[in-house]
Amino acid sequence: MSLGALLLLADGRLPSGGHAHSGGLEPQIANGRVRDVDGLAGFLRGRLATSGLVSAAFAAATCADVGRSAELDAGLDARTPSPALRRASRAQGRALLRAGRAMWPIATIGREPHQPVALGALAAAAGLTPAEAAIAAAHGTITGSASAGVRLLGLDPYAVHALLARLTPECDRIAALAAARSGDPVDELPAAGAPLLDIGAEHHATWEVRLFAS
Amino acid sequence: MHPEPHEHGPDEVPHTHPEPGVDPHLPLDGGPRALRIGIGGPVGSGKTALVAALCRALGDELRLAVVTNDIYTTEDADFLLRNGVLPEERVRAVETGCCPHTAIRDDISANLDAVEDLEEKLGPLDLVLVESGGDNLTATFSKGLIDRQIFVVDVAGGDKVPRKGGPGVTTADLLVINKTDLAPMVGADLSVMDRDARARRHDLPTVFLSLAEDKQATPVADWIRGLVAARV
Numbered sequence: 001m002s003l004g005a006l007l008l009l010a011d012g013r014l015p016s017g018g019h020a021h022s023g024g025l026e027p028q029i030a031n032g033r034v035r036d037v038d039g040l041a042g043f044l045r046g047r048l049a050t051s052g053l054v055s056a057a058f059a060a061a062t063c064a065d066v067g068r069s070a071e072l073d074a075g076l077d078a079r080t081p082s083p084a085l086r087r088a089s090r091a092q093g094r095a096l097l098r099a100g101r102a103m104w105p106i107a108t109i110g111r112e113p114h115q116p117v118a119l120g121a122l123a124a125a126a127g128l129t130p131a132e133a134a135i136a137a138a139h140g141t142i143t144g145s146a147s148a149g150v151r152l153l154g155l156d157p158y159a160v161h162a163l164l165a166r167l168t169p170e171c172d173r174i175a176a177l178a179a180a181r182s183g184d185p186v187d188e189l190p191a192a193g194a195p196l197l198d199i200g201a202e203h204h205a206t207w208e209v210r211l212f213a214s
Numbered sequence: 215m216h217p218e219p220h221e222h223g224p225d226e227v228p229h230t231h232p233e234p235g236v237d238p239h240l241p242l243d244g245g246p247r248a249l250r251i252g253i254g255g256p257v258g259s260g261k262t263a264l265v266a267a268l269c270r271a272l273g274d275e276l277r278l279a280v281v282t283n284d285i286y287t288t289e290d291a292d293f294l295l296r297n298g299v300l301p302e303e304r305v306r307a308v309e310t311g312c313c314p315h316t317a318i319r320d321d322i323s324a325n326l327d328a329v330e331d332l333e334e335k336l337g338p339l340d341l342v343l344v345e346s347g348g349d350n351l352t353a354t355f356s357k358g359l360i361d362r363q364i365f366v367v368d369v370a371g372g373d374k375v376p377r378k379g380g381p382g383v384t385t386a387d388l389l390v391i392n393k394t395d396l397a398p399m400v401g402a403d404l405s406v407m408d409r410d411a412r413a414r415r416h417d418l419p420t421v422f423l424s425l426a427e428d429k430q431a432t433p434v435a436d437w438i439r440g441l442v443a444a445r446v
Binding site: 013015016017018019020022091094095098099148152210211212213 | 309310311312313321322324326
């Protein structure tokens, strides 16, 4: 393991395309479900418990055995009913892979894998453990949306980082839960979903005017 | 070498010439990939109109595609399509998450993916124009994304803009000062802009343009023709 590599992988400045994705927050702000820091807190908790858990589990499982990446990729397709979210996840996987290839020798896992699969492959190439891949995935699930909230709602960045600090125990718990299952068969890995994220993503993809890619 | 700040005329901004007469760039790579030109500049300076003019001027002689980063995703792409300057399959729009400069400088992945997708879909291209969303005077493109960059300012934005400098004005490979037809109406002095641009940009070229009068953006199109010719 390398703490330095883990910090690089989890850094929001990693040029992996994440800045243009709100993690489903933009449509929820537009329809008035998220208006302030409290609303963002609810959104992030929900996201962490659903797509955060799934992402962490699949990143950890890929890191544990990159040879399963194709099977894990198909497993994520099955857990992502919204075509718009599937496209967003693959676009981010492709961008992450581009950054990763410049940094470490990455196993061949296709051109446009789902983001958690790409993250797991990068973690493995960087010599990280499945538990570290899981925490990077869970962390990224909430920090990207939190940053989008600062940009879209003009929220106080200190209040948002205070919220992220409060969420760290939950982030650690979800990551540990995910990492503990990294050797499970794909069909038995977590499959938590959030229908409002799916519905929001499908509406968002049809907007004439949007600031974030997803 | 003129390493010490100096001036050539009484009104000139003091400046230095690190290596006068030497092109600071590496030679352009003549490989199979298209020449990529970034077009940046403040909101409303005429970036999209310039792209449209270049499509009109060069569309018949070069295999051309456009990636646009407008804040409102489809707005610029629609402008190009509505004006019939480029068929739909040659224009791609990229979202920038409220940060247009990030998408062209710090995290260029979405733009690189768009360029690669266009080349994959359309076959070999000669030229890809990457249009930034409107930004400020500090916006510049990453050399990982583009080969050369054009910065567009307009006279209505104030004739002090070249003097203010900033990386866009000082380092762009071509500075375009647009909307010269408006100069008398806004009281802008083109000679001041020319003098300040020269002082800020040393040997880098600056052109004056009125897209209202020159619908083919002739001086810019000629500059690009020269770059394309230099690659082969």
